[in-house]
Amino acid sequence: MDDTEKYGQAYEAKHVHEVYEEIADHFSGTRYKPWPIVERFLQSLPDGSVGLDIGCGNGKYLLVNRDVFIIASDRSSNLVRIAAKHAPHAALVADTLSLPHRAGTFDFAISIAMIHHLSTTERRVEAIAGILELLMAQNGKALIYVWALEQRDSRRGWDKGEAQDVLVPWVLKDQKGKQSKGKDRKENNNDVNENDLEEKVYQRYYHLFREGELEDNIVAAGGTVLESGYEKDNWWAIAAPANHD
Amino acid sequence: MKILTLNFLTCARKTCKSSPAAFPLHPRDAELEIVETEFNALFIQNILPRVEWDALKGLCTELGLTNVPPEAPEPKELFDTSIKSAGIDEKEKEPTQLTRDLHNLLLETTIQSGKLVCGNCGHEYAIKEGIANFLLPSHMV
Numbered sequence: 001m002d003d004t005e006k007y008g009q010a011y012e013a014k015h016v017h018e019v020y021e022e023i024a025d026h027f028s029g030t031r032y033k034p035w036p037i038v039e040r041f042l043q044s045l046p047d048g049s050v051g052l053d054i055g056c057g058n059g060k061y062l063l064v065n066r067d068v069f070i071i072a073s074d075r076s077s078n079l080v081r082i083a084a085k086h087a088p089h090a091a092l093v094a095d096t097l098s099l100p101h102r103a104g105t106f107d108f109a110i111s112i113a114m115i116h117h118l119s120t121t122e123r124r125v126e127a128i129a130g131i132l133e134l135l136m137a138q139n140g141k142a143l144i145y146v147w148a149l150e151q152r153d154s155r156r157g158w159d160k161g162e163a164q165d166v167l168v169p170w171v172l173k174d175q176k177g178k179q180s181k182g183k184d185r186k187e188n189n190n191d192v193n194e195n196d197l198e199e200k201v202y203q204r205y206y207h208l209f210r211e212g213e214l215e216d217n218i219v220a221a222g223g224t225v226l227e228s229g230y231e232k233d234n235w236w237a238i239a240a241p242a243n244h245d
Numbered sequence: 246m247k248i249l250t251l252n253f254l255t256c257a258r259k260t261c262k263s264s265p266a267a268f269p270l271h272p273r274d275a276e277l278e279i280v281e282t283e284f285n286a287l288f289i290q291n292i293l294p295r296v297e298w299d300a301l302k303g304l305c306t307e308l309g310l311t312n313v314p315p316e317a318p319e320p321k322e323l324f325d326t327s328i329k330s331a332g333i334d335e336k337e338k339e340p341t342q343l344t345r346d347l348h349n350l351l352l353e354t355t356i357q358s359g360k361l362v363c364g365n366c367g368h369e370y371a372i373k374e375g376i377a378n379f380l381l382p383s384h385m386v
Binding site for chain 1: 288379
């Protein structure tokens, strides 16, 4: 392991892994609506397909299709505990760059809002290559979803030409020691007195993808892009191993 | 951790992944529990061709589970093919007891705690509260 690799790992430990472990419950409470492209992808799979949800978070995509079998994984054990409740699927704790699966085994994979937490291009490409390697060579496909740099109309307002590596705060408010009304955005809150709340701010690392970058990374990982697009502040692509039919 | 999940797991170390000795992982000190879950006979039918039967049999022997058929069941064994169910919609066919037993074995029998051991490098992965942890110490990555 070289120094950049080590640094990338340590940086992500502090600005991704530790943060999600701390904010798991509250984060999960705000993540329940599946994105349409992901929903469509999962519903288009033939019954009995077997696949992976890499960086599953609270496992909200495990609710979409109960006729396929998904082995979901995340680095945060607190999030996996929540994800593990969604039958008939499975959830386990694993690192994206060291997944405990055999190559060429799966019909599909989804990686939603995960790759953008890796802090170097090498690590992002390595993660995509690792996902593609687990797919069946002939017809396996992976849906990858990442945050876009081009999101002028979002409340964060980032756009073309701006810095792509950012820290995004997650504000957790403690009410008398109890986790309650934290938000990653400002919101009016009438039932609690703001003065009673103690704020704790966690900084999450993101790499914001510029247009075409996800596709470039997939090709660099030895894959083929079957389809790609933009959906509500995110870039997405459906990728396959290069020797796909 | 469901028994079915073990069918799709191997050691997380890069040096083990291509080794046949790393699959399946071997359960050790396993505490089993039946966790009831909704029965879906078509799910069992669809998933069955993906199960590596010899590996499953080996795992079950190690876990002390004796109710595993010696050969992978044929699709026709999963549904009642008597005259009264002939010609009706696939979804309304009556599943056999074998299908219910497979559901119980693959989806409802879970390892609540214990270890999964790699047959190639010997590394042990812990299972706690039903969840397996595959994070590696940094010197093994």
